Amino acid sequence: MNTICRLKVVIILLWFVGANCQSAMVSIKGGTYTPLYGVDSLQVTITDFEMDVYPVTNADYLAFVSKRTKWRRSKVISLFADKSYLSKWVSDTIIGADQSLKAAATNVSWFAANDYCSSKGKRLPTIDEWEYVAMANETQPDARTIESYNEYILSWYEKPKTFNSEIGSTFMNYWKVYDLHGLVWEWTEDFNSVLVSGESRKDVDTDSDLFCGSAAINATDLMNYAAFMRYAIRGSLKAKYTMRNLGFRCVK
Amino acid sequence: MNIIKDKSKYFVGLLAASMMLVGCGESKKKTIDPASIQITGTMDAVLTSPPYVPESVGNREAKKLIVNMEILEEEGTMTDGTTYIYWTFGGSVPGSFIRTRVGDEVEFTLSNHPDNKLPHNIDLHAVTGPGGGATSSFVAPGHSKTFSFKTLNPGLYVYHCATAPVGMHIANGMYGLILVEPEGGLPKVDKEYYIMQGDFYTTGDNGAPGLQAFDMKKAVAEDADYVVFNGRVGSLTGDNALTANVGETVRIYMGNGGPNLVSSFHVIGEIFDKVNIEGGSLINENVQTTLVPSGGAVIVEFKVDVPGTFIIVDHSIFRAFNKGALGMLKVKGADDKTLYSGVKQEGIYNPEGGTIQTMPTDGKPKAKVNTNKSLKEKIALGKNLYTKTCFACHQANGEGITGAFPPLAKSDYLNADVQRAIKIVLHGKTGKITVNGTEYNSVMTKQTLTDDEIADVMTYVYNSWGNNKTEVNVSDVMEAKSSH
Numbered sequence: 001m002n003t004i005c006r007l008k009v010v011i012i013l014l015w016f017v018g019a020n021c022q023s024a025m026v027s028i029k030g031g032t033y034t035p036l037y038g039v040d041s042l043q044v045t046i047t048d049f050e051m052d053v054y055p056v057t058n059a060d061y062l063a064f065v066s067k068r069t070k071w072r073r074s075k076v077i078s079l080f081a082d083k084s085y086l087s088k089w090v091s092d093t094i095i096g097a098d099q100s101l102k103a104a105a106t107n108v109s110w111f112a113a114n115d116y117c118s119s120k121g122k123r124l125p126t127i128d129e130w131e132y133v134a135m136a137n138e139t140q141p142d143a144r145t146i147e148s149y150n151e152y153i154l155s156w157y158e159k160p161k162t163f164n165s166e167i168g169s170t171f172m173n174y175w176k177v178y179d180l181h182g183l184v185w186e187w188t189e190d191f192n193s194v195l196v197s198g199e200s201r202k203d204v205d206t207d208s209d210l211f212c213g214s215a216a217i218n219a220t221d222l223m224n225y226a227a228f229m230r231y232a233i234r235g236s237l238k239a240k241y242t243m244r245n246l247g248f249r250c251v252k
Numbered sequence: 253m254n255i256i257k258d259k260s261k262y263f264v265g266l267l268a269a270s271m272m273l274v275g276c277g278e279s280k281k282k283t284i285d286p287a288s289i290q291i292t293g294t295m296d297a298v299l300t301s302p303p304y305v306p307e308s309v310g311n312r313e314a315k316k317l318i319v320n321m322e323i324l325e326e327e328g329t330m331t332d333g334t335t336y337i338y339w340t341f342g343g344s345v346p347g348s349f350i351r352t353r354v355g356d357e358v359e360f361t362l363s364n365h366p367d368n369k370l371p372h373n374i375d376l377h378a379v380t381g382p383g384g385g386a387t388s389s390f391v392a393p394g395h396s397k398t399f400s401f402k403t404l405n406p407g408l409y410v411y412h413c414a415t416a417p418v419g420m421h422i423a424n425g426m427y428g429l430i431l432v433e434p435e436g437g438l439p440k441v442d443k444e445y446y447i448m449q450g451d452f453y454t455t456g457d458n459g460a461p462g463l464q465a466f467d468m469k470k471a472v473a474e475d476a477d478y479v480v481f482n483g484r485v486g487s488l489t490g491d492n493a494l495t496a497n498v499g500e501t502v503r504i505y506m507g508n509g510g511p512n513l514v515s516s517f518h519v520i521g522e523i524f525d526k527v528n529i530e531g532g533s534l535i536n537e538n539v540q541t542t543l544v545p546s547g548g549a550v551i552v553e554f555k556v557d558v559p560g561t562f563i564i565v566d567h568s569i570f571r572a573f574n575k576g577a578l579g580m581l582k583v584k585g586a587d588d589k590t591l592y593s594g595v596k597q598e599g600i601y602n603p604e605g606g607t608i609q610t611m612p613t614d615g616k617p618k619a620k621v622n623t624n625k626s627l628k629e630k631i632a633l634g635k636n637l638y639t640k641t642c643f644a645c646h647q648a649n650g651e652g653i654t655g656a657f658p659p660l661a662k663s664d665y666l667n668a669d670v671q672r673a674i675k676i677v678l679h680g681k682t683g684k685i686t687v688n689g690t691e692y693n694s695v696m697t698k699q700t701l702t703d704d705e706i707a708d709v710m711t712y713v714y715n716s717w718g719n720n721k722t723e724v725n726v727s728d729v730m731e732a733k734s735s736h
Contacts, residue, residue, distance in 0.1 A: 084366060084394050155465050157369055158325075158337045158424075185369075225417045225468060229370060232416050236371030236392035243394045244366045 025050040025252070026176045028133055033142065035131050044128045051125065051133055052249040054167040054178050055186060056116065058095050061105035064116050066093060071112050078240075081109035085242045102166040104184045104247035110239035113187045113248040122250035124189040127234070129251060131227075134181065136174035143174075153226040156182045163245050187248040191234040284435075286404040289314045289355030296320075297358075299348035302482045303445045303494060305505060306351040308437040314355030321348060321361070323391075323413075323426075325368045330478060331485035331576065332654055333461040336454065338483065339413070339424040341374070345483025346448035346509060347411070347428030352378075352403050354434055359400040360385065366394035371415055376401075377547070378409035378430045386414040406434040408531035408549040410507050419511050423453055423471050425483055427509030429549055441553060442500035448507040449515045449544065449566060449577060450483060451476035458575060459651055474512040479571040481564070481579045488564060488579025489655025490691065496556050498585025501525075503553045510546030517544050517552070518567040519581065521560065526553040541567050556583045558592045561693075563656075573644060578656060627711070627723055634712025637705055642713075645696075650717040656694060658687035661717030670714075670722050674732040677706050703729040 030047040065071045072092040076085055086107050088096040095101065108116075110124075117123050125133075137143035144150070156162065163184050170182035180186070237246075294316040298306040324343050330336045341347025352358060362374055371392045375384035379401045388399035413426035429446065453471040454464035458478060470477065481488050488494060496502050508515045518541040527539045531549035536542075544550050556562070564579035565572035572578045587594070625633070639648075642660075646652050650660035660666055665687040666673055680698035684691060701709065707724045714722040 082395075087366075154468065158465060159369075161367060225420060228416045233371050233392070236390055241392055241395065243392060245369050245393060 024053045026053055028129075028175050028177075031132070031141070033132060033135070035128055044132075046129055046132045049125075049129060049251050051129075051175070051177055051251045052122075053176065055104040055183060055247045055249045056113075057102055057167055058099055058105050059101040061108065061116070062093065062095060062101070064119065068115070068119065071115065076112070080111040080240055082240050082242055084244075085109060085112070087242075088244070098164070100164060100166055103164050104167060104179070106163050106184055106244050106247045107242040108187075108246070108248065109242045110187050110191065110237070114189070116248075117250035120250060122252040124187055124248060125251040126190050127188045127193065130180075130186065130188050131230075133173070133175055133177055136177075138171055138173060141174050150226055153181045157226070157229055163247075184245050184247040185230070185233055185243070187246065188234065191237055192239075286354050287402060291316050291355065291357050294318065297350060297352070299342060299350060300446070301342070301344040301348060302346055303447060303488065303492075305349045305431075305444045305446045308440070309351065309353040309433045310437050312353065314353060314357070317352055317356045317358045319350055319358055319360045320363070321374070322363045322365060323368060323372045324365050325370070327463065329484055330452065330454070330464065330480075331459065334454075334456075334459065335463045336452065337424065337463070337465075339370075339372070339421060339426050341411070341413075341426060341428050345425035345427075345450065346446075346507065347426070349428065349446045349505070350411075350430040352430065352432050353437070354403055354406050354432055356403045356432075357400055358403060359398060360389070361396055361398040362389045362391055363396035364391045364393045368393040372413050372421065372426065373397075373415050374411055375414040376409065376411040376430055378403055378405070378407070378411070378432050380404055383414060384411075390415065403432045406432045406533065408432075408505055408507070408528065408551050410509065410547050410549055412509065412547070419471060420466060420468070422509060422511040423451070424466060425450065425509075427507070429505055429507045431505060438503075438551075441503040443494075443496045443502045444505070445494050445502070446505050447481050447488070447564070447579065448483075448509055449479065449481055449513075449517075450509040451511065451513045452478040452480065454478070459647075459649070471511065476513060476571075476575060478576050479513060479566060480576040485576035486654040489653075490580075492655075493561070493580035493582045494564075496581060496583050498556060498559055498583060498588075501553060501555045502581070503551060505549065505551055506544055507531075507549035508544040508546050512546060513566075513568075513571070514546055515544040515577075516541050516567040517550065518542075518565050519552075519554070520563040520565060522554050522556070522562050522581075524552040524554050527551070556581075558588055559583050559585045573653065574647070576653075578653065580655070625708075627715070630708045630711045630723070631715050633705075634708035634710070635716075637701070637709040638712055641699060641701070642709065650713065652687075654690065655692070658685065658690075658692045658694075660713050660719070662688070662719065664688055666713070667720045667722075670710075670724065670728065671732050671735070674706065674710060674724065674729055677701070677710065678729070678732060703733075 027048060027050050030045065032043050032045045034043050069075055073086045073089060074092050084107055088099055088107060090096055114124055135142050135144050137146060137149045162182065165183055167183070168178050170179045172178050173180065292313045292315060295318070297317050297319045299319070299321070300306050321342055323339070323341060325337060325339045327335050328338045338345050364372055371390060373386045373390040375386040377384055379385045381401060385399055385401060389397045391397040409430050409432065411428050411430050413421035415421055427448065427450065429448065453467045453475070454460070454477045455467045456464050478485065486492065506517055524539040524542060525537060527536045527542050528534070528551035529536050530545065531551060542550050542552060560583055562581040562583060564581060566577035645657040646660050652659035658665065665685060676696065677699050681696045684693045703726045706729045707726045710724040714720060714724065
């Protein structure tokens with residue numbers, strides 16, 4: 001009895017902390033840039049928008065499913081989330097023993113993430129918006145040509161089990177946004193608009209306008225590899241898929 | 253080597269296989285369209301980790317063969333003290349061995365473990381179809397994909413991951429072999445093994461300790477830090493060595509995952525009786541070294557006639573001795589002195605005849621041996637000698653090669669007994685010793701160095717790499733000589 005009470009207090013406390021964190025957004029000043037693999041392959045113009053500082057945490061998501069019961073694990077419709085939806089949770093409202101409330105919420109489908117953001121009056125970022133913010137390092141809005149930055153990203157792709165790290169444990173970038181690289185993959189609104197079949201050699205050959213960038217892969221351009229891996233993971237997803245390494249954040 | 257001796261056996265084997273492989277003389281090649289082979293029944297494929305292979309298909313009918321393979325991204329050992337994040341098919345590098353026969357309908361399910369970070373797929377070179385299955389098997393972490401194909405061409409084929417960036421997926425260990433046997437199976441042999449070579453590119457140089465990350469630049473420059481068999485240094489040495497008995501025929505399914513380097517596959521002290529060139533149907537005989545292309549494979553067969561340890565190498569030889577591409581086949585059994593005698597006699601060789609006992613000196617006075625060298629001078633001279641004489645086996649930093657050449661760095665065996673160490677340099681050493689907890693059973697030849705040189709080089713060794721800083725003097729060397 002006593003422990004349960006204490007647990008509740010802790011949860012409520014963390015909920016507040018989490019809620020404060022979550023509500024924090026920063027404004028991103030728009031601009032024009034060339035994404036590595038864009039739908040139109042040319043320059044993209046981003047208008048001003050606001051982005052969550054941190055990915056949505058387990059605490060945030062717990063609060064969400066407490067209210068929106070249709071997203072509870074036992075209630076969710078299989079059309080909108082596959083079998084591994086919240087699979088590490090103990091029950092509908094208790095997260096796993098080895099999970100941290102302050103870690104990014106993962107094993108969440110695109111439908112669930114999308115609805116979460118709507119419920120906050122926000123939306124998921126587009127690929128172009130996400131990539132625009134994510135090309136910044138600590139000091140520069142576009143760090144894509146800096147070797148150490150690229151190496152950092154590539155090294156995360158190789159590191160196993162980072163999904164249980166707490167939010168804010170990586171660096172704050174130029175826009176004051178945390179954890180775009182180094183914690184989890186993140187859903188984007190139009191994740192499947194750039195189609196990567198997975199057979200990369202084929203993509204290079206046939207969709208030459210889509211992947212003209214591939215032809216330019218040369219000895220020193222590490223960035224293409226890092227970006228291509230992000231596009232590859234997006235290409236492998238369906239909206240109902242959930243993954244242990246895949247979370248999300250919202251924008252408006 | 254055994255062609256003559258074993259001619260009858262060989263021809264029986266050839267006859268059995270000839271229906272499938274070659275039409276001799278007037279008898280026309282029997283053409284069965286493999287696509288028309290009917291399947292009867294279903295079976296689960298047995299998958300094995302290297303260096304083992306599943307049992308031969310024998311005489312079984314073509315079947316629906318169920319293959320389940322899981323992709324795991326996990327940390328593993330590259331060499332003692334060095335780890336690496338491997339991406340694997342089935343938890344091993346190379347991935348599990350798949351054995352099929354012509355006409356099988358393979359139902360392949362590829363599962364990507366939920367803890368994995370990346371999507372993957374599989375391109376099997378044995379598949380006739382777009383991307384070799386890659387397009388149909390692209391799978392996100394925590395999911396699985398199933399596709400099926402019919403095996404149309406007998407041979408040994410590489411499979412690998414073809415997700416972008418392809419080079420990185422292969423460089424991290426995502427390759428393996430699939431064998432398609434002809435109807436009736438390959439001729440029976442006594443021992444079958446599975447080896448695959450791969451090159452690895454790490455941020456630290458060869459031997460740098462700790463978890464090493466993949467180095468993209470080195471990979472593009474094809475500047476490998478490790479070239480190894482079965483994913484790690486020492487996978488086939490010491491306790492992991494392959495074994496056979498005298499008189500047995502050994503068949504090795506040898507593949508090369510690459511991503512970059514071509515292998516010059518060779519077994520020191522053996523000749524391949526038969527080689528299925530490039531894993532196909534063409535058989536070459538009596539081959540010393542066979543080329544295995546990156547993304548290709550060969551089947552080699554040889555009869556082991558004499559006992560001993562046969563070293564398996566990539567004969568691009570620095571890869572073997574400095575980058576790890578070294579394995580062992582230990583053959584047990586009775587000596588056959590007519591095939592290999594061993595050392596019969598040792599003697600002194602004097603090209604000018606027995607009367608001249610010293611080398612001519614051109615009239616110049618012989619360089620005087622400086623007997624009053626400082627410790628620093630001795631170490632400097634010793635280092636020079638080390639890099640000429642000892643380095644090839646004991647390696648640049650005395651680290652040795654696990655399973656083959658014992659380490660001199662922080663070596664308990666070395667530090668325990670200086671006189672013993674000097675004697676080994678003087679007389680050589682054969683047989684089992686245990687160094688830093690690892691057993692070695694190898695040969696060191698005696699070294700043709702002067703007493704002074706031995707003192708210098710041993711002083712260098714004892715004053716390097718965490719050893720006990722003994723200073724070895726000429727008098728110590730003389731003592732060792734006289735006590736023998």
